[in-house]
Amino acid sequence: MDVFHGFLHKNLQGWFDPVLLKLQETESSIRADYQVRYQGFITKLLGLSTEADGVTTRTVAVHYQYPHYHSAMEGVSSLYLMRLPVSPTETRSFSLLFLNQVRLPKVLVRGCQRLIVPLIRRFLFMQFLLQDVEMMESEQRNYQMNPERRYVEINPAIIALQRLIVRQYEQFVQQSSQSQSQRDGGIQKTTTVAEALSSQVE
DSSP states (O other), X not given: OOOOOGGGGGGGXXXXXXXXXXXXXXXXXXXXXXXXXXXXXXHHHTTOOOSTTSEEEEEEEEEEETTEEEXXXXXXXXXXXXXXXXXXTXXXXXXXXXXXXXXXXXXXXXXXXXXXXXXXXXXXXXXXXXXXXXXXXXXXXXXXXXXXXXXXXXXXXHHHHHHHHHHHHHHHHHHHHHHXXXXXXXXXXXXXXXXXXXXXXX
């Protein structure tokens, strides 16, 4: 939800000057639309830049449907990140990246598709992703060292996301408690029936 960490990707010539345009929140999802600016080799590769200074402005839509993410850059790309929480501190992820346009001759794309896809994955997508992973692991380590520390968050989208995650956790705890009560009640009921049958046999 946070596209305000563009400085993290500054050496990759990522976005800058993000502006939160719209925020929608429901009980189970959040959608945030941002205006971002791009400049550098990525804008040239994707044919985005029409300005003399090579800067382009696009809208990025980020949708969070617990626990999955989908982000789309207007007319350019779509990223799906499927997540599976496996412990309080670990998550498994699977992602799909779709690029709508790459300014290369069609003949070249068709002939070299098997080569181009791994190159985009390794030198474009993975470079951003590895920086994100490093950032999240660093945040997790810092939190574990001082879980009582109070953090200040000013991005309304992240605040909404935190509320959603807390709601999901509280629902999980409540459902787990109800399931345990039902299991305990079932065991007690079974025992009572068994005792009644035993007394009838006697």
